[in-house]
Amino acid sequence: MADGRLERQFAFLAEADSLKTVLRRSPLNDGSRSENSAEHSWHLAVTALVLAEYAAPNVNVPHALALIAIHDLVEIDAGDTFAYDATAQATRVFRERSAAERVFGVLPTDQTPQLRALWEEFEDGATPEARFANAVDRLQPLLQDIHAGGGTCRNQTRFEVLQRMAPVETALPRVWPAVLEAIDAFSAAGVLRPSA
Amino acid sequence: MADGRLERQFAFLAEADSLKTVLRRSPLNDGSRSENSAEHSWHLAVTALVLAEYAAPNVNVPHALALIAIHDLVEIDAGDTFAYDATAQATRVFRERSAAERVFGVLPTDQTPQLRALWEEFEDGATPEARFANAVDRLQPLLQDIHAGGGTCRNQTRFEVLQRMAPVETALPRVWPAVLEAIDAFSAAGVLRPSA
Numbered sequence: 346m347a348d349g350r351l352e353r354q355f356a357f358l359a360e361a362d363s364l365k366t367v368l369r370r371s372p373l374n375d376g377s378r379s380e381n382s383a384e385h386s387w388h389l390a391v392t393a394l395v396l397a398e399y400a401a402p403n404v405n406v407p408h409a410l411a412l413i414a415i416h417d418l419v420e421i422d423a424g425d426t427f428a429y430d431a432t433a434q435a436t437r438v439f440r441e442r443s444a445a446e447r448v449f450g451v452l453p454t455d456q457t458p459q460l461r462a463l464w465e466e467f468e469d470g471a472t473p474e475a476r477f478a479n480a481v482d483r484l485q486p487l488l489q490d491i492h493a494g495g496g497t498c499r500n501q502t503r504f505e506v507l508q509r510m511a512p513v514e515t516a517l518p519r520v521w522p523a524v525l526e527a528i529d530a531f532s533a534a535g536v537l538r539p540s541a
Numbered sequence: 542m543a544d545g546r547l548e549r550q551f552a553f554l555a556e557a558d559s560l561k562t563v564l565r566r567s568p569l570n571d572g573s574r575s576e577n578s579a580e581h582s583w584h585l586a587v588t589a590l591v592l593a594e595y596a597a598p599n600v601n602v603p604h605a606l607a608l609i610a611i612h613d614l615v616e617i618d619a620g621d622t623f624a625y626d627a628t629a630q631a632t633r634v635f636r637e638r639s640a641a642e643r644v645f646g647v648l649p650t651d652q653t654p655q656l657r658a659l660w661e662e663f664e665d666g667a668t669p670e671a672r673f674a675n676a677v678d679r680l681q682p683l684l685q686d687i688h689a690g691g692g693t694c695r696n697q698t699r700f701e702v703l704q705r706m707a708p709v710e711t712a713l714p715r716v717w718p719a720v721l722e723a724i725d726a727f728s729a730a731g732v733l734r735p736s737a
Binding site: 351354355357358359361362363364365366373374375377380381383384386387388390391392394395396405406407408410411414415418452456460463485488489492520523 | 547550551553554555557558559560561562569570571573576577579580582583584586587588590591592601602603604606607610611614648652656659681684685688716719
């Protein structure tokens with residue numbers, strides 16, 4: 346390819362393909378296999394579009410779609426870190442920052458900071474779009490868990506699940522009652538681990 | 542769930558999950574399995590962000606991300622229609638319109654036309670964003686085919702591949718030489734079927 350710039354962009358897109366093989370703990374709704382991080386990212390985009398009406402009025406939903414498309418790319422190197430694995434979560438930021446260095450570094454030099462900025466924005470959670478995207482990223486696995494009759498919530502405490510879902514309360518307050526209802530149903534069904 | 546509106550939105554999101562089980566003809570770059578339409582849709586979003594600089598100046602890339610997120614949802618019912626299967630392509634529009642009726646109909650009544658409009662816009666290809674999204678939807682499988690040493694292009698004629706890729710020439714003219722280069726390489730390697 347004569348154009349080195351396009352070659353680097355295509356190389357980045359080939360790297361991105363690997364996210365389709367990064368498995369998460371959530372099963373598909375049909376229980377056939379684990380969800381991967383690429384299809385999870387797509388499902389978040391659809392969730393964001395469907396639940397846009399519950400976002401704060403200052404949320405630019407299309408910009409949130411850009412954050413969502415990029416938010417898990419670092420998992421190509423860092424793998425998916427299970428939400429309720431406190432030990433792995435403790436090293437997540439360090440591992441994902443190293444991954445970001447390499448993965449976004451595949452792009453043409455001037456484009457590296459542009460795409461990395463979308464990932465940083467999602468991680469920092471400081472903009473309305475990042476808060477909305479983070480809430481969607483917490484809610485979608487819960488919806489999968491409901492279909493799985495517990496899923497990733499199984500054997501977590503009520504406190505741990507509430508803490509994990511907190512971004513939904515902040516960014517999608519009108520959806521929060523449905524989250525509480527699901528957690529109550531998990532409690533009633535013995536899915537959650539009693540607190541010490 | 543007390544709120545019937547949110548219940549219908551969650552039901553739609555559960556329907557969307559099925560797109561993760563709709564298989565395409567393209568293999569993943571590592572050759573381990575076929576790509577599914579959900580992760581393909583995500584890969585298009587990343588491709589759109591990376592190649593945004595080649596889009597016409599009037600393309601609103603974030604809006605294109607919304608079109609991309611929705612564009613294959615009808616495949617939940619209609620399945621993926623192989624690009625080079627002329628017989629299946631002949632019935633695709635009819636099958637996908639029936640699918641759109643049912644799938645978008647799962648949403649709350651007022652939201653059905655909103656999300657369906659995104660799909661219609663992509664299909665009609667009349668807006669700058671739809672032309673850009675369609676070009677990305679043609680280009681990404683070609684990039685996968687390059688990694689597969691032929692992939693879905695194998696045993697197609699040069700004319701058929703050029704015809705399939707034509708939206709790239711229109712919407713991403715500066716990327717078009719790389720497409721021609723890939724097709725030439727396929728010709729040289731005997732991947733393509735000689736024309737009658």
